[in-house]
Amino acid sequence: MTRRLILFLLLSFSLIPYTYASFEFTTNCKQAYTEILNLRLDVAQQYLEKEREANPENRLIPLLENYVDYFRILSSDDKSLFDKLKKNKSARLSKISEGSKESPYYLFAQAEINLQWALVRGKYQEYVASALEIKKAYNMLNENLEKYPDFLPNKKGLGMVNALIGSLPSSAQKALGTLGVRGSTERGEKMLEGLVEDLPKSPYKMFYDESVFYLMQVWVNITKKKQAFEAIYVLTDPMEDTSLLKLYMRAFTAFKTGHNDEAIKHLSSRPKDADYVDYPYLDYLLGMAKLHKLDFSAVTDFQRFLNGSNGGSYVKDAYLHLAYISLLKGDSAAYKTYCSKVKVEGTTYDEKDKQALSEVDEGIPNISLLKARFLFDGxxxxxxxxxxxxxxxxxxxxxxxxxxxxxxxxxxxxxxxxxxxxxxxxxxxxxxxxxxxxxxxxxxxxxxxxxxxxxxxxxxxxxxxxxxxxxxxxxxxxxxxxxxxxxxxxxxxxx
Missing domain, CATH: 1.25.40.10 (Tetratricopeptide repeat domain)
Structure with missing residues (x-):
């Protein structure tokens, strides 16, 4: 082989672009992620299709597709959809594993997918699989934190895992402890609080909205932070006004902290554009908020929720509250009809629905105490x-x-x-x-x-x-x- 031929071959190979499976938050990926958190999931999917055409080797695509599935299941509460979509998990993890191991997104993306499925499985009582996925996410995030201590997104999942584990019954904590997974609610809360403070001034500020969502869940559902209402209003202020997730966070926090009129205001003005995902739970929440001020127009919202739901969580509880409205209006026949539906409709995945069954079995409640309960909760x-x-x-x-x-x-x-x-x-x-x-x-x-x-x-x-x-x-x-x-x-x- 002549020197000229060797030089020609070297020059030819040097002109071939060096490609490898990348993790790159391109414009399409950023737009998709933004729309996911706005709960405009079909719009997000369109951006992901554009990215697949332009950059098929981008290993952030399967991660963001998993986000779409995660929020679709959460918003629909459709067990059959969960059973269908969970089959996508292994293929997505396989694609991500082909990416560059030198990227901080390599372990992070796999951990996020495991954590998302763990949270959804827990909702549908697949506890063993959920525990194993939590273990994988926990180990991957800790390893990634050690390798890339300045990669702030690590703390999003780690903060949530810590807070969640710390809130579990002692038996569940012991079971996870045998897998090497130990958490503290206090540590998780502090980690998320620090993250939300640091993200806006970092290169990872795109993860701010989701981190606030996790922190809201911890403050409202786990630690019962006294000033959660005021704090969440401040933290959600930078978010886009078109975000249905922002509206949900404000409405849910208001509802759970005794700021009932604020909850009604937000839920009544939520966007109804076809691009937003169907979210029947918001109708249930509006019905509950109205009932807390003894506004019986809540019937319309509970009925809308039942018509739009897939027979999952809060169905029994919705029928129970329709029964209570009937009782408060003096309609004993409707009260009995709705009580019978509590026993046969819906599921018992959620504590609210289990409690609804228990309350129905207790018989007719005292009217004054029932009113006092609703007013107090509001x-x-x-x-x-x-x-x-x-x-x-x-x-x-x-x-x-x-x-x-x-x-x-x-x-x-x-x-x-x-x-x-x-x-x-x-x-x-x-x-x-x-x-x-x-x-x-x-x-x-x-x-x-x-x-x-x-x-x-x-x-x-x-x-x-x-x-x-x-x-x-x-x-x-x-x-x-x-x-x-x-x-x-x-x-x-x-x-």
Missing amino acids: GYYKRAKDLLAKENANSYKQKRDKIEYCYRFARVFHETGGVNGAIKFYQYTIAFGKDAKYYYAANAALFLGDIYVAKKQYKTASSYYHKAIDMKNHDYESSIENKAKEALKRMEGKY
Whole structure:
């Protein structure tokens, strides 16, 4: 081979572009990710198709496609769709594994897919598979954090995993511990809080909206942050006003923190453009918010939810609340009809639906206590207190009603700053209800623990947390027990 031929071949090969499976947030990928978080999933898919044509080797495509599936399942709550789409997981992981191992997205993308499926599987009670996926995500994210400590997106999944594991019942935490997965709600919360603060001034600011979504879930559902409403409003302000996820976060936080009118305002003005994903749960949420102010037009929203749902979560609970509206309107025939539907329609994946079955079996509730419950849950504390003050608990024939009366009064006092009144009525609740199957007494003990922590009377707080743990065979047992154990952990070394 002549020197001239060798030189020609070398020059020829040097002109062939060096290609490899990349992880690149191109314009199409950024647009797709933005639209996913806006819950305009079909629009997001169109951007991904454009990216596939322009850059088929981009290994972020399968990750973003998994995001589409994840949010589609969450918004539809369709078990059959979940069963169909979960088959996509292995092929996507296989494609990502062909990418460059030198990219911080290599392990991150695989971890994200495992975590997303773990969260969805947990919803549908596939606990073993969910635990294994959490383990994989946990290990990958920790390894990636060690290799790329400045890659902030690692902390998004790690923060959520830590917070989630810390909130699980002790038995579930032990099971995950045998897999080498251990978490702390406090550590996860702090990690997400720090991440949300750091992202806007970093190259990874595109992950801000999703990180706020995770933090909102932790604050509202797990740690019950007192200032969650105000904080989430500030944190979501930079998000696009067209984002349905932004609207959901604001509405859900308002709903869960006693800012009911704000929840109604947001849910009533949500965008109805065809590009947005169908999200029946928002109709259920609007129905609940209206009912919390005793607005019986909630019937329309519950019916719309039932018509749009796929028979999954909150169906039993929606029928229960339609039954309660009928009862409050004096229509006993409709009340019985809806109660019968609670027993046969929907699923019991969610605690709300399990509780709905339990409440139906308890029989007709006390009308005044039912109204007080709804008003309290909506944050209308004065209306609830005025209603309860007119009641004579000694006239109640059922022990259940006497226990609930004490509990409802305690909660109103607690939320309006009447600590002494709250302590007295929580103690009454425990005295009357410690051996009953209702959750009131155990939750009263939990709240008393919180009150005495605020007073820095840690021994007294500890005794009430232990009382909450020791009460068994009641509704929400595992949830209350785990909250008490988490509180005891936070108090370690203080007394």
